[in-house]
Amino acid sequence: MIYSLFLYQSKSGLLLYDKNFQDVSDGKLEMFSAFFSALKSFISEMVLSGSKELKNIELGDYFVLITYIHETEADLVIIADKEDNKAINKLIPKVVKIILEYKELFINWDQSVKTFKILDKPLTELILSKKKLVEGTSLIEKQEVVLKSIWAHRKDLSDELKQSLTDEKKILQKKLMETENFKDKLVLTEKLIQISGNLRNEDDFIHFQKQAKRIKDEINDRKLKLQYYLENAKKALSYTLDNLGTKSLKAGDYKDTYLNLYSFSTKLKNLADKDTYKHYQALAKALIDKDELSADDLSQIISKILAMKDDIDYYLPLE
Numbered sequence: 399m400i401y402s403l404f405l406y407q408s409k410s411g412l413l414l415y416d417k418n419f420q421d422v423s424d425g426k427l428e429m430f431s432a433f434f435s436a437l438k439s440f441i442s443e444m445v446l447s448g449s450k451e452l453k454n455i456e457l458g459d460y461f462v463l464i465t466y467i468h469e470t471e472a473d474l475v476i477i478a479d480k481e482d483n484k485a486i487n488k489l490i491p492k493v494v495k496i497i498l499e500y501k502e503l504f505i506n507w508d509q510s511v512k513t514f515k516i517l518d519k520p521l522t523e524l525i526l527s528k529k530k531l532v533e534g535t536s537l538i539e540k541q542e543v544v545l546k547s548i549w550a551h552r553k554d555l556s557d558e559l560k561q562s563l564t565d566e567k568k569i570l571q572k573k574l575m576e577t578e579n580f581k582d583k584l585v586l587t588e589k590l591i592q593i594s595g596n597l598r599n600e601d602d603f604i605h606f607q608k609q610a611k612r613i614k615d616e617i618n619d620r621k622l623k624l625q626y627y628l629e630n631a632k633k634a635l636s637y638t639l640d641n642l643g644t645k646s647l648k649a650g651d652y653k654d655t656y657l658n659l660y661s662f663s664t665k666l667k668n669l670a671d672k673d674t675y676k677h678y679q680a681l682a683k684a685l686i687d688k689d690e691l692s693a694d695d696l697s698q699i700i701s702k703i704l705a706m707k708d709d710i711d712y713y714l715p716l717e
Contacts, residue, residue: 401420
C-alpha cells in the first residue's frame with residue numbers, strides 16, 4: 399500500500415506538497431500529528447543529506463522511496479509497504495510525468511504551499527486507479543516500529559546530552575502537573591513530545607502525543623461553549639432592554655444575562671489570564687448587584703457587555 403506521497407524542495411528540504419492515502423479518519427491525523435511531524439522531519443533530513451538518485455530507506459515493515467526530479471529541483475517521496483516496492487517503481491515514472499506537466503509552478507514558485515494543491519486531482523486519480531496500492535490501513539497502527547526505525551537512522555546521543563534531556567523532561571513533567579492553564583499545558587506537552595523523540599522513548603512520545611490531543615480537544619470544546627454563552631448573554635440583554643418600555647434600566651430582569659455571562663467567564667478560566675476572566679465575572683456580578691449601582695454605572699456596564707467582541711480569539715492570549 400502507498401501511505402503518503404510528498405514533494406520536497408531539494409535544496410532546502412522544505413515540504414511543498416503532501417497527500418495521505420491512509421486511514422486517518424475520526425481525528426486520527428490530529429491525534430497523531432506529532433508522529434506525522436516526526437516522519438516529515440526525518441524525510442526532510444534524508445532529502446537534504448541524500449544523493450540525487452533513486453533510493454530506498456527502510457522503516458520496519460515499510461520503506462521510503464525518494465526520487466530526485468531534476469527539472470523541478472524537487473524530491474518525490476513515497477512511503478509504502480515493502481512488498482509493493484516493484485509495483486511502485488513502475489508507477490513512479492507516471493507520477494513524475496504528471497509533476498513535470500506543472501514544472502512551471504516549481505520554477506516560478508510564489509512561496510505558498512497552496513500553489514501545489516493543483517496536483518491533488520491528477521495525482522490522486524493516478525494513485526487510486528491502482529487499487530492494490532491503496533488498500534490498507536495506516537502507518538499509525540505500527541507507529542512504534544516506524545519511530546524506532548526513524549531514530550535508528552540517526553546518530554546516538556552522548557551520555558551527557560541524554561542526561562540533560564532527561565533532567566529537562568523531569569522539570570517539564572513537574573510543571574505540567576502544576577499548570578492549570580490549558581494553553582500553557584499544551585506548550586509543555588509539545589516540548590515533552592519533542593524531548594521524548596530526542597531520547598527515542600516511543601512509549602512517552604505516544605503518551606504525550608495523546609495527552610496533547612486531549613488538551614487541544616478541551617480548548618476547542620471551551621471555545622465552542624464560550625461562543626454559545628457570549629451569544630446568549632448578548633441576546634438576553636437585548637431582549638431585556640427591548641422590553642423595558644418607559645421603565646428605568648434598574649427595573650430590568652438581567653438574570654439570564656448574568657447566568658450566561660458568568661458561565662462565559664468561568665469557561666475563560668484556565669484558558670485566558672486571570673485578569674481577563676475576572677473582568678467578565680465582575681461584569682456579570684454587577685448585573686445582580688444593580689441596586690447598589692448608580693443609573694449611570696449600570697448603563698456603562700450594559701454598554702460594555704453589548705460591545706463585547708464576537709470573535710472568541712479576542713479574549714484568549716496570542717498563540
